[in-house]
Each structure stands twice: as C-alpha cells, then as structure tokens.
Amino acid sequence: MIQLLFTVLAAEVAVAATLLFKTPLRKLAVLALDRLKRGRGPVMVRTVAATVLVVLASSLHSMAQIRGRAEGELDGAGVVGLTPTDQDTPCFLH
Numbered sequence: 001m002i003q004l005l006f007t008v009l010a011a012e013v014a015v016a017a018t019l020l021f022k023t024p025l026r027k028l029a030v031l032a033l034d035r036l037k038r039g040r041g042p043v044m045v046r047t048v049a050a051t052v053l054v055v056l057a058s059s060l061h062s063m064a065q066i067r068g069r070a071e072g073e074l075d076g077a078g079v080v081g082l083t084p085t086d087q088d089t090p091c092f093l094h
Helices: 002-020 024-037 041-071 084-088
Strands: none
Touching (some): 002 024
C-alpha cells in the first residue's frame, strides 16, 4: 500500500511541477486535467475518501495488533513477544 501511495504522490508532484513552469507541456497538462475533471467531481471525492478510509483502517488494524501482542492476546501460549519497533510505537488504543 505504501508503494501505491508514493506512486500517487510522485504523479502529483510531476503534475504540479509541470504546471509550475511555463513550458509547452503546461498547456497540455491543463487540457488533460480539464478533461479528467469534467463531470467527475463526485467520483474524485469518493476516490479520495475511500483512500483515506483504507489508510486509516490499516493504521488502526496495526495498532490493534501491537496492542494485542503487548497484552499477549495474539499468542496462544500467552507469551508476550514485542519487538523493539513495537515497543517504541505509540499505541493510542489504551
């Protein structure tokens, strides 16, 4: 999921850089964005909302897993097995 996020961010940076400088690509980028946006405002809003929801759900799931490991819930033997990374991660679910 992180790779997808970085790919989208890189594409946004490329479009922003194209729009920032006066080059022949700028007019082409404006025309392309105009065609993409035409009549699709609600679709864009839903796409962004779904992306934010998936990232939030993934973060909450990871925090729940770390909390479960800290309390020994995920291990059948009840052994607490936190890694150093888990110990340094703040858990906001307490």
